[in-house]
Each structure stands twice: as C-alpha cells, then as structure tokens.
Amino acid sequence: xxxxxxxxxxxxxxxxxxxxxxxxxxxxxxxxxxxxxxxxxxxxxxxxxxxxxxxxxxxxxxxxxxxxxxxxxxxxxxxxxxxxxxxxxxxxxxxxxxxxxxxxxxxxxxxxxxxxxxxxxxxxxxxxxxxxxxxxxxxxxxxxxxxxxxxxxxxxxxxxxxxxxxxxxxxxxxxxxxxxxxxxxxxxxxxxxxxxxxxxxxxxxxxxxxxxxxxxxxxxxxxxxxxxxxxxxxxxxxxxxxxxxxxxxxxxxxxxxxxxxxxxxx
Amino acid sequence: xxxxxxxxxxxxxxxxxxxxxxxxxxxxxxxxxxxxxxxxxxxxxxxxxxxxxxxxxxxxxxxxxxxxxxxxxxxxxxxxxxxxxxxxxxxxxxxxxxxxxxxxxxxxxxxxxxxxxxxxxxxxxxxxxxxxxxxxxxxxxxxxxxxxxxxxxxxxxxxxxxxxxxxxxxxxxxxxxxxxxxxxxxxxxxxxxxxxxxxxxxxxxxxxxxxxxxxxxxxxxxxxxxxxxxxxxxxxxxxxxxxxxxxxxxxxxxxxxxxxxxxxxxxxxxxxxxxxxxxxxxxxxxxx
Numbered sequence: 001x002x003x004x005x006x007x008x009x010x011x012x013x014x015x016x017x018x019x020x021x022x023x024x025x026x027x028x029x030x031x032x033x034x035x036x037x038x039x040x041x042x043x044x045x046x047x048x049x050x051x052x053x054x055x056x057x058x059x060x061x062x063x064x065x066x067x068x069x070x071x072x073x074x075x076x077x078x079x080x081x082x083x084x085x086x087x088x089x090x091x092x093x094x095x096x097x098x099x100x101x102x103x104x105x106x107x108x109x110x111x112x113x114x115x116x117x118x119x120x121x122x123x124x125x126x127x128x129x130x131x132x133x134x135x136x137x138x139x140x141x142x143x144x145x146x147x148x149x150x151x152x153x154x155x156x157x158x159x160x161x162x163x164x165x166x167x168x169x170x171x172x173x174x175x176x177x178x179x180x181x182x183x184x185x186x187x188x189x190x191x192x193x194x195x196x197x198x199x200x201x202x203x204x205x206x207x208x209x210x211x212x213x214x215x216x217x218x219x220x221x222x223x224x225x226x227x228x229x230x231x232x233x234x235x236x237x238x239x240x241x242x243x244x245x246x247x248x249x250x251x252x253x254x255x256x257x258x259x260x261x262x263x264x265x266x
Numbered sequence: 267x268x269x270x271x272x273x274x275x276x277x278x279x280x281x282x283x284x285x286x287x288x289x290x291x292x293x294x295x296x297x298x299x300x301x302x303x304x305x306x307x308x309x310x311x312x313x314x315x316x317x318x319x320x321x322x323x324x325x326x327x328x329x330x331x332x333x334x335x336x337x338x339x340x341x342x343x344x345x346x347x348x349x350x351x352x353x354x355x356x357x358x359x360x361x362x363x364x365x366x367x368x369x370x371x372x373x374x375x376x377x378x379x380x381x382x383x384x385x386x387x388x389x390x391x392x393x394x395x396x397x398x399x400x401x402x403x404x405x406x407x408x409x410x411x412x413x414x415x416x417x418x419x420x421x422x423x424x425x426x427x428x429x430x431x432x433x434x435x436x437x438x439x440x441x442x443x444x445x446x447x448x449x450x451x452x453x454x455x456x457x458x459x460x461x462x463x464x465x466x467x468x469x470x471x472x473x474x475x476x477x478x479x480x481x482x483x484x485x486x487x488x489x490x491x492x493x494x495x496x497x498x499x500x501x502x503x504x505x506x507x508x509x510x511x512x513x514x515x516x517x518x519x520x521x522x523x524x525x526x527x528x529x530x531x532x533x534x535x536x537x538x539x540x541x542x543x544x545x546x547x548x549x550x551x552x553x554x
Contacts, residue, residue: 011284062281064281176359176365177364177365179317179322179357179359180357180359180362180365181365181377182322182352183320183322183352183355183356183357183359183428184377184378184381184427184428184431185352185353185377185378185381185382185431186377186381187381201367202365202367202377204367205367206364206365206366206367209364209413210364
C-alpha cells in the first residue's frame with residue numbers, strides 16, 4: 001500500500017556517482033540546484049536536462065524509481081504549469097472566455113515545470129546513490145566549521161540519519177497497522193474528509209505510540225553504547241578525496257561554464 | 267468449505283533492485299475447522315503467505331478462494347465479496363498489542379463489530395464473549411485503558427478484538443512471540459478451546475516445533491517461498507534432512523524419542539510427553 005514511497009531510499013551500487021565523496025556530492029548538488037534557478041534559455045535547459053539524464057543513466061538506478069519519486073509531486077508540477085500557462089502575458093495563441101494562453105506562457109510553463117522536475121530528480125540522485133551513513137558523514141564534515149558559532153553540526157547530522165533510517169521502518173509499520181485495522185473491518189477510503197480523518201485515528205494512535213517507544217529505546221541503546229555526541233569520536237572509514245573527485249570538480253566547472261554560455265550567448 | 271490457495275506467487279517491490287520473490291507457486295487447502303501450523307525459517311514466506319488468506323496481499327499470479335469466493339476479483343461485485351470474505355478470516359498480526367488505540371479495553375474490542383455495523387446490544391454481547399474467550403474478566407478489564415495492562419494482557423485484548431468479528435478462520439502470526447511461558451501456554455490453550463467450542467479453524471505461524479506437534483493437525487513447511495512439505499506434523503518432522511535444510515530442528519520430544527529408539531529403549535516413536543512417560547514407566551516397572 002505504501003510500498004512506493006522512495007524518499008531517502010538508497011540503492012546500493014558502485015557507479016561513478018556512488019563513488020563520489022559525499023561531501024563533494026552534497027556541495028555539487030547544492031550548486032547545481034542553485035544553477036537550476038539561474039537557467040533562462042531553453043537551450044540551457046536542454047543542456048542541463050541532458051546532463052541530468054546522463055547522471056540518471058550512470059547512476060544505474062532504475063528509471064521507474066525516479067518516476068515514483070516524482071509521483072507525489074506530480075500535482076504541484078502540473079499546478080505550476082497551469083498557473084504559468086494562464087497568467088503569462090504575451091502573444092496570444094489560444095483564447096476561450098476569460099482564459100488566454102500565450103506563447104510565452106506555454107514556454108514558461110514548460111520550463112518552470114521542467115525546473116521542478118530537475119530539482120526533484122537531482123535531489124533524489126543524492127539519496128539514491130549515497131548510503132545514509134556516508135550522507136551523515138558528509139553533512140557532519142560540511143557543517144563542522146559552524147561549530148565555532150555554536151551550530152550543533154554533529155547533532156544535526158545525527159538527527160538527519162535517524163530520520164532517514166526510520167522512514168522505511170515507519171512505512172512498514174504503518175502498513176502493518178493499516179492491514180491489521182483493515183482486517184478488523186476498518187474503512188479508510190469512503191466518507192467525507194472529517195469521517196476519513198476520524199477513521200485515521202486507529203492508525204495514528206498506534207503509530208505515535210510506537211514512535212515514542214522507538215525513540216525511547218533508541219536513546220537508551222545509544223546511551224548504552226556510550227554515545228555522547230560527536231566530541232572526540234573517530235571514524236573507521238575516513239572521508240578522503242580521490243582522483244575521481246578531482247576529475248568530478250573539473251567536469252562540474254566545465255559543465256557550469258557551458259551552461260552559463262548557453263544561457264547568455266545563445 | 268475451505269480456504270484454497272492455488273498456485274500463488276508474490277514479489278515484493280517488483281522491477282526494482284530490491285525486488286524479492288516471497289512466494290513461488292504455492293498451493294494449499296485449509297479446510298474449515300482444522301488446525302494448521304505454518305513453519306519455516308525467517309524470510310521463507312510464512313508471513314506473506316498468511317496475508318494472502320484474507321486478501322491483504324493480492325497474488326501476482328494464482329488465486330485465493332475463501333469458501334469459494336475469489337479474493338482477487340477486482341470487479342465491483344468482487345470487491346464487495348472480498349469485504350464479506352475478509353470477515354470470515356480473522357487476522358492477528360505479530361505483536362498485535364501494538365495496534366490498540368482506544369481509551370478502554372471494551373471500546374477497542376468493539377471496534378471490529380462496530381465497523382461491521384452491528385447493533386449496540388450485539389456489540390456488547392460480542393465484546394463479552396471475546397473477552398471471555400481470551401480469559402479477561404469483563405467486570406475487571408472492560409473500562410481499563412489498554413495501555414495500562416501488562417504485555418500479555420494487552421495481547422489478549424488485541425486478539426479479543428479480532429475474535430469479536432467471530433471469524434470462521436483465525437490466522438495468527440507468531441501469537442506467542444515475546445510472552446512468558448505461562449502466558450504462552452494460556453494463550454495456546456485459549457486458542458485450542460476456541461477451536462473445540464466454536465469449531466473455528468486455526469492457522470498459526472510458529473517457531474516452536476513442539477507446539478506444532480501437539481496442536482496442529484496439518485503443517486505447512488516453507489522454504490524460500492515454496493512449500494517444502496505439508497501433511498501431519500508427525501510425518502513432516504520425520505524428514506530430518508529436509509528440516510535441517512529448512513533451518514529447523516524436530517520437536518524435542520521427537521528428538522528424544524528417536525534417540526531412545528536408536529538406543530533400544532523404545533520400540534517405536536512416541537509423540538507426546540505423556541506417552542513417553544507411560545512407556546518408559548512401564549519399561550522400568552517391567553525391569554524391576
């Protein structure tokens with residue numbers, strides 16, 4: 001029932017993207033997300049999309065997984081498209097009553113929706129190709145300069161891993177609870193909004209209870225293993241930049257320059 | 267009347283690198299009023315199998331019939347039939363106490379009958395009967411919040427919540443997991459009492475081979491999503507090689523009695539403690 005939620009899911013593999021240093025991957029992704037917002041010309045969009053598709057191909061993560069990642073956000077993409085389609089003034093190509101569609105509106109709608117899709121696919125690429133452990137290490141390392149200003153870098157990274165780690169567990173649990181209540185004749189699909197919300201109680205109460213219990217147990221387990229924050233903690237696998245990481249930086253710079261040129265001079 | 271599982275296969279997350287075939291061409295018939303045990307190593311497909319019995323999971327290929335109703339029928343009429351059929355098959359999941367949610371024990375047990383649309387007096391009757399079946403005194407527990415009870419009591423409340431649906435088939439996934447020996451034995455006895463009195467068919471998953479041997483009349487042994495053996499527990503447990511391959515050991519009473527057979531103290535296998543004590547006692551008396 002809830003089996004197709006892909007948030008934070010990791011697909012084990014050994015592709016070039018998998019092997020990239022997580023710190024670098026996070027930084028590059030962040031920069032790319034900013035670049036997506038700077039794109040204006042269709043040619044630049046096309047180039048950017050082509051590169052993203054290339055990433056998807058070399059990540060070896062199945063295409064349908066990305067489709068599933070997009071599914072929950074499909075409505076937002078569509079909504080954005082329609083809004084831009086109808087509200088952008090310009091050369092009229094279609095007119096019906098109060099609705100006017102301009103050529104500019106059509107282009108803009110397409111590009112802005114594409115922008116959303118690119119954002120989703122790129123961020124999914126990060127979690128699909130980076131194990132939660134590496135992701136945390138990367139975040140931890142990147143945030144650690146902030147410690148000087150009182151930023152709890154390690155704690156933030158730890159919270160993120162825990163959240164990611166428990167997504168599948170909670171999904172599985174929700175699934176079981178839904179099944180169990182369904183077996184007792186519960187109905188989650190009919191009735192108006194309030195009836196449905198009320199019908200959700202048999203799921204929500206057990207779910208909250210077990211989340212609290214889990215949090216309690218996890219805290220106890222961490223304390224029992226002498227966890228007391230990142231102070232003086234060492235790592236078995238330290239992050240090191242490899243040749244490929246350097247190459248990736250170069251490729252990224254080349255890519256950025258190309259996108260910039262396409263955006264401004266074509 | 268029976269639950270009939272015919273050539274069922276099921277795959278989790280098909281088409282992804284995480285896809286895993288949990289059931290592979292499984293067929294079985296569970297007659298009404300029978301006691302069927304489901305055994306197998308972790309990940310052998312037991313839980314997936316039992317979730318097919320009331321249509322919570324839909325087979326990818328194959329069919330499941332409950333008293334002749336096809337659970338895979340996706341037409342409107344078929345879906346209504348599914349709801350009807352689901353009422354006949356009560357499902358108790360692992361650690362069912364984690365699914366309690368109401369303020370009082372009675373209200374929680376009443377959840378099932380209420381969603382069946384029964385009248386208040388009938389609901390009350392059913393709650394009382396269900397609590398009685400699991401050995402919870404109505405006067406003492408009905409108005410207590412379920413979360414204040416002990417683990418074993420909470421589990422009984424949860425099982426009563428399923429029993430209140432008065433199913434013809436009761437499916438339990440490791441009903442005794444995590445209980446202390448006394449609660450365990452009580453729960454099994456209540457399960458069997460229900461079987462004797464109401465003629466409810468019991469289907470239970472268990473890792474306790476001794477329980478299977480003494481309670482079940484049929485067992486299904488799972489391995490890698492297939493049924494490796496089915497039949498009377500006594501016969502299935504004789505296939506020691508197969509059991510080893512499935513990662514299981516025969517019941518202790520059978521291990522002991524086959525050792526005694528080999529050593530010449532027994533002339534034939536015995537299957538119950540009582541029988542063993544009787545036979546050995548007789549031998550001792552004869553020896554004197």
